[in-house]
Amino acid sequence: xxxxxxxxxxxxxxxxxxxxxxxxxxxxxxxxxxxxxxxxxxxxxxxxxxxxxxxxxxxxxxxxxxxxxxxxxxxxxxxxxxxxxxxxxxxxxxxxxxxxxxxxxxxxxxxxxxxxxxxxxxxxxxxxxxxxxxxxxxxxxxxxxxxxxxxxxxxxxxxxxxxxxxxxxxxxxxxxxxxxxxxxxxxxxxxxxxxxxxxxxxxxxxxxxxxxxxxxxxxxxxxxxxxxxxxxxxxxxxxxxxxxxxxxxxxxxxxxxxxxxxxxxxxxxxxxxxxxxxxxxxxxxxxxxxxxxxxxxxxxxxxxxxxxxxxxxxxxxxxxxxxxxxxxxxxxxxxxxxxxxxxxxxxxxxxxxxxxxxxxxxxxxxxxxxxxxxxxxxxxxxxxxxxxxxxxxxxxxxxxxxxxxxxxxxxxxxxxxxxxxxxxxxxxxxxxxxxxxxxxxxxxxxxxxxxxxxxxxxxxxxxxxxxxxxxxxxxxxxxxxxxxxxxxxxxxxxxxxxxxxxxxxxxxxxxxxxxxxxxxxxxxxxxxxxxxxxxxxxx
Amino acid sequence: xxxxxxxxxxxxxxxxxxxxxxxxxxxxxxxxxxxxxxxxxxxxxxxxxxxxxxxxxxxxxxxxxxxxxxxxxxxxxxxxxxxxxxxxxxxxxxxxxxxxxxxxxxxxxxxxxxxxxxxxxxxxxx
Numbered sequence: 001x002x003x004x005x006x007x008x009x010x011x012x013x014x015x016x017x018x019x020x021x022x023x024x025x026x027x028x029x030x031x032x033x034x035x036x037x038x039x040x041x042x043x044x045x046x047x048x049x050x051x052x053x054x055x056x057x058x059x060x061x062x063x064x065x066x067x068x069x070x071x072x073x074x075x076x077x078x079x080x081x082x083x084x085x086x087x088x089x090x091x092x093x094x095x096x097x098x099x100x101x102x103x104x105x106x107x108x109x110x111x112x113x114x115x116x117x118x119x120x121x122x123x124x125x126x127x128x129x130x131x132x133x134x135x136x137x138x139x140x141x142x143x144x145x146x147x148x149x150x151x152x153x154x155x156x157x158x159x160x161x162x163x164x165x166x167x168x169x170x171x172x173x174x175x176x177x178x179x180x181x182x183x184x185x186x187x188x189x190x191x192x193x194x195x196x197x198x199x200x201x202x203x204x205x206x207x208x209x210x211x212x213x214x215x216x217x218x219x220x221x222x223x224x225x226x227x228x229x230x231x232x233x234x235x236x237x238x239x240x241x242x243x244x245x246x247x248x249x250x251x252x253x254x255x256x257x258x259x260x261x262x263x264x265x266x267x268x269x270x271x272x273x274x275x276x277x278x279x280x281x282x283x284x285x286x287x288x289x290x291x292x293x294x295x296x297x298x299x300x301x302x303x304x305x306x307x308x309x310x311x312x313x314x315x316x317x318x319x320x321x322x323x324x325x326x327x328x329x330x331x332x333x334x335x336x337x338x339x340x341x342x343x344x345x346x347x348x349x350x351x352x353x354x355x356x357x358x359x360x361x362x363x364x365x366x367x368x369x370x371x372x373x374x375x376x377x378x379x380x381x382x383x384x385x386x387x388x389x390x391x392x393x394x395x396x397x398x399x400x401x402x403x404x405x406x407x408x409x410x411x412x413x414x415x416x417x418x419x420x421x422x423x424x425x426x427x428x429x430x431x432x433x434x435x436x437x438x439x440x441x442x443x444x445x446x447x448x449x450x451x452x453x454x455x456x457x458x459x460x461x462x463x464x465x466x467x468x469x470x471x472x473x474x475x476x477x478x479x480x481x482x483x484x485x486x487x488x489x490x491x492x493x494x495x496x497x498x499x500x501x502x503x504x505x506x507x508x509x510x511x512x513x514x515x516x517x518x519x520x521x522x523x524x525x526x527x528x529x530x531x532x533x534x535x536x537x538x539x
Numbered sequence: 540x541x542x543x544x545x546x547x548x549x550x551x552x553x554x555x556x557x558x559x560x561x562x563x564x565x566x567x568x569x570x571x572x573x574x575x576x577x578x579x580x581x582x583x584x585x586x587x588x589x590x591x592x593x594x595x596x597x598x599x600x601x602x603x604x605x606x607x608x609x610x611x612x613x614x615x616x617x618x619x620x621x622x623x624x625x626x627x628x629x630x631x632x633x634x635x636x637x638x639x640x641x642x643x644x645x646x647x648x649x650x651x652x653x654x655x656x657x658x659x660x661x662x663x664x665x
Contacts, residue, residue, distance in 0.1 A: 262641075424607070426623040454639040481639055516596065516608045516647070517636040520620040538618040539654050 021047045023057050023102060023168045024183040028143065033194035033248070034150045037069060040163060040187070042127065042141045044170075050178045051134030055141055056126065056169035058109070060091055062162040063123045064154040066146040071127075074140035079131035083142070090119035091166035102180035105167035121155070124166075134173075150195030152242070152369075161186030193248035197367035200245050201374040202238040204255055205348045208389040212236040214261045215379065219245070220252045227251060245367050252363040255345040255379040265478045266523045267336040268305075268383035270448035270486050273324060274527040275385045276303045277317040277490060292400055293531070294385070296393050297359045298352035301344065303385045305335045317490075320383065324448065324486065326476025335383040338479060342382035344390075351378035352393030359398075386533060416533040423449075423524070423538055425515040433458050433506040435519050437485075441536075443528050444496040448486035450523035451504065455481040458506035458518055467501040470494035484523075492529045571597060571630050582658040583608070583649040585635065589663045592638050598624070598631045598649055605652040610635075613644030613661065623652075637664045 021044065028039040044055055061068075073081040092115055093099045094108035109115045116124065127142050129135070151159065164186040170178035202217050217238045218229040227245070232238045232255075245251065257264075278293045294300065294312075303312035305319050322329040323337065334342045346352070346361030353360050365375045380390035393399070422438040437449060453460070460483055463475040471487040471494060478484050485502050489495070506519075526534035574586050575597035586595040600606060603626070610620040620640070624633070635647060641664070648659040 424621050424623050452639050454636050456638060457636055512634070514608070514624055514633040515622040515636075516633065517593075517610055517620055517640060518622075520610070520640060522619075538621065 020179040020181050021045060021050065021052065021170050022181045022183055023055075023165055023170075025059070025163065025165055025187060026183065027187070027189075031148050031189060031192065033192060034148055034246075035194065036148050038066065038146045038148055038189070040144045040146065041074070042144070042165075044135055044137075044139045044141060045183075046135075046137035048178060050170075050172050050176070052170050052178060053132065053134055053173040054128075054130050054169065054171040055135065056106075056128045057141060057165060058091070058106075058124065058126045058167050058169075059163060059165040060089075060122050060124050061146065061164075062121055062156070063087060064121045065149050065151060065156060065159055065162050067149055068123070068125075069145040069147055071125075071145070072143045073129075074142055075129045076131060076135065076139060078133075079129055079135075081142070082128040084126040084128075085123060087123040088118055088120050089116040089124045090122035091115060091124065091164075092117055093166070100182055100185060102165065102168035102182050103170065103177055106169045106177075106180075109167055132173075148189065148192060151192075152196040152198050152247075159189035159192055162189060163187035195247045195369070196242055197245035197247045197373055198242045199373065200240040200367060202232075202240070202253060202255075203374060203376045204232045204236040204238065205351075205376050205378040205391045206236070206255075206380075206389065207387055207391060208257075209236070211261065211263070214258045215255050216258070217253060217255050217377065220254075222250060247367050247369055250364050250366045253345075253347075253365060253375065253377055254343070254363055255377050256343045257341045257379070257381065259339055259341050261341075263522070264336055264341065265338045265482065265484070266450055267381055267389045268320060268323065269386075269388070269523055269525060270324060270446040270488055271386045271388070271525055271527045271533045272303075272383060273317065273320045273488055274446050274492065275299070275531055276305075276312055276320055278492065278531055279303060279312045279385075280314045280317045281492070295400060296352060296398050297354045297400060298344075298380065298393055298398060299385045301359050302380060302382055302390070305333050305383050306331060307334045321472070321488065321490070324484065324488070325472075325474035326478075326484065336381040336389075337383075344380040344382070345377055348376035348378040348391070348394065350395055351391065352380075352398035353395045354397050415531070416535055418535050418537050419526070421524070421536045421538060423521055425519045427512070427515060431508065432461070433508060433512075433515050433518065435504040435506065436500050437502040438500050439496070439526075439536075440498050441526060441534060442495065442498065444526040444534060445492050445494065445529045446486065446488040447496050447501070447526040447534075448484065448523055449502065449521060450478070451483050451485060451519060451521055453481055453483070453506065453519045454517075457510060457512065458508050458515075460504065461507050462505040464503040464505065465501065466497060466499060466503070468494060468497040471496060482522075495529075496526070571632070575630075575632065577630070581649075583647060583660055585647065585660055585662050588661065589665050590635070590637050591665055593634050593636045594662070596633045596635050596647070598626060598633055600626055600628055600631065600657075603627045606657070607650045607652065607654065608633075609648040609650060610640070611646045611648060613646055613663075616646070619645075635662075640664050 024043040031038045075081040097104045129141050165182045168180045170180045212232045215232045219227045221227050282293045300311045305316050319333050323335050346363050350362045378391035384390045419441040425435045428434045465473045467487045473487045475485045524536040577584050577599040582599045584597045608622050644663050649657045
């Protein structure tokens with residue numbers, strides 16, 4: 001008897017489970033990114049043997065994540081179809097009933113209670129299909145088309161439960177209510193890519209931190225078309241407004257220094273010259289290393305001012321020497337100088353990395369929802385091998401190995417030291433303005449001073465060198481009111497004589513009693529034989 | 540008496556041989572514009588704080604001698620220009636030429652020959 005009862009209960013349970021009709025809703029197509037059109041079908045399945053002649057379905061969708069496009073009735077020929085919609089409402093399910101029991105929820109709605117609340121994020125759709133004859137099992141009611149919206153700034157982190165059927169009113173022709181379930185609690189969308197990346201920040205990485213605003217950025221799409229560009233602000237940030245970049249799309253970014261910056265003639269100096277000469281003497285190597293004196297592979301690129309892509313050699317060192325001397329080498333060089341920049345930029349984390357023996361400047365980035373919407377963009381300048389105005393690579397593969405740097409103990413561009421000198425102007429007995437550079441610094445194989453003066457008040461007449469017999473001296477007017485003065489020993493053996501190695505003589509163009517402000521100094525540096533840069537301190 | 544006259548003559552000749560422009564001309568207080576007058580015994584003062592091309596400056600000194608006038612950057616205090624003057628006790632009317640300086644804030648500083656600060660003033664090149 002027990003067994004018979006158990007069997008009866010089992011049969012009844014099975015009938016109860018599989019004896020209900022259902023409202024099935026599911027996507028017809030696959031959507032993968034923002035902007036795709038999602039097509040949803042709403043379908044009747046007959047599970048109880050009843051003849052459905054009225055089907056009414058009420059569902060809600062998240063209007064912050066989906067945008068209604070259209071609907072297409074799938075009602076059979078001869079059947080009536082109606083669609084209603086209300087925006088700004090959300091269904092409140094019957095709390096003590098089964099939320100998935102659609103006829104119970106319909107009965108709840110019939111009570112006329114507070115079954116909907118106002119909610120700007122949600123819209124209610126209601127479809128009604130009425131037929132004189134019973135609908136077939138699997139009959140679709142309707143297809144809806146929605147545009148998938150970007151969840152950026154929507155207040156939602158995902159696309160879960162963006163559509164949910166609230167209740168269903170299934171009836172037979174005599175008004176008998178048919179028990180109904182729904183196929184799922186809610187419709188999710190996953191792996192939706194794209195969408196507004198939101199506000200995106202580019203952080204400029206350069207040693208030239210006093211002049212961030214002289215730099216600009218440009219972002220390109222995969223076809224090389226400029227998507228946006230702008231200037232960095234005083235903190236070194238370039239902020240791209242929302243609506244410009246799209247998530248999961250790969251872009252490239254580059255930074256550029258303006259060619260009208262007033263200090264471009266201060267980028268490549270005698271310190272760079274010493275490093276390039278040392279490399280040419282000791283290395284003669286390509287990017288693969290050899291007996292190089294450089295610390296970073298990127299210096300092979302920066303030092304190749306001739307641009308023959310052959311690493312650093314004597315041609316490059318003499319090109320820089322000629323530049324500092326103001327001599328026209330008749331070559332077209334790539335030295336960063338007044339009116340000319342040769343920029344390199346790339347994502348900081350890989351900037352200057354060596355990949356298959358090639359120095360790389362990867363510029364690509366892909367905004368995603370899961371990462372901070374910012375990149376660090378490093379920037380460097382051709383000729384600036386001592387990184388005075390350029391970013392020093394941080395990636396390990398960008399550094400040369402100690403074995404490759406056989407002479408690394410001698411040439412270390414990161415080393416610098418301070419030394420006191422005295423630069424002073426005065427009027428001599430002849431009424432000339434004399435600018436003296438007085439130095440007691442020992443061991444300098446090179447020195448350089450960029451002197452600025454007022455060309456409307458004084459005129460440069462002469463530069464008197466007292467640097468020793470073996471130094472190559474140079475003085476040239478870079479532009480009106482700027483003269484570059486210095487010395488260099490190409491063998492890196494002789495040093496600048498102590499005392500007053502340089503004296504500039506100016507003739508006043510008007511009557512003057514004193515010289516305050518007439519002469520100022522910008523670049524003032526020396527370099528030792530071991531490559532150590534000397535920063536001159538003037539008391 | 541002869542010796543006295545000879546001594547007087549020698550002294551007169553010596554003074555006569557001295558170069559006129561070796562020292563800046565002493566200036567009486569009445570000649571100093573009010574905007575450049577310095578109440579203290581020592582100091583430096585510009586006629587204007589915001590300057591464009593050049594500006595008048597008064598340097599008031601306790602003794603004759605060599606002094607330095609330094610221009611330092613207004614933020615990092617870096618020395619960017621320096622001159623040495625031979626000046627006399629009291630007021631010395633001079634000029635500061637700023638046309639070749641970057642538009643920025645600066646400090647002008649008066650020191651003795653050995654860099655001891657005697658006075659300073661802020662100014663702006665506009």
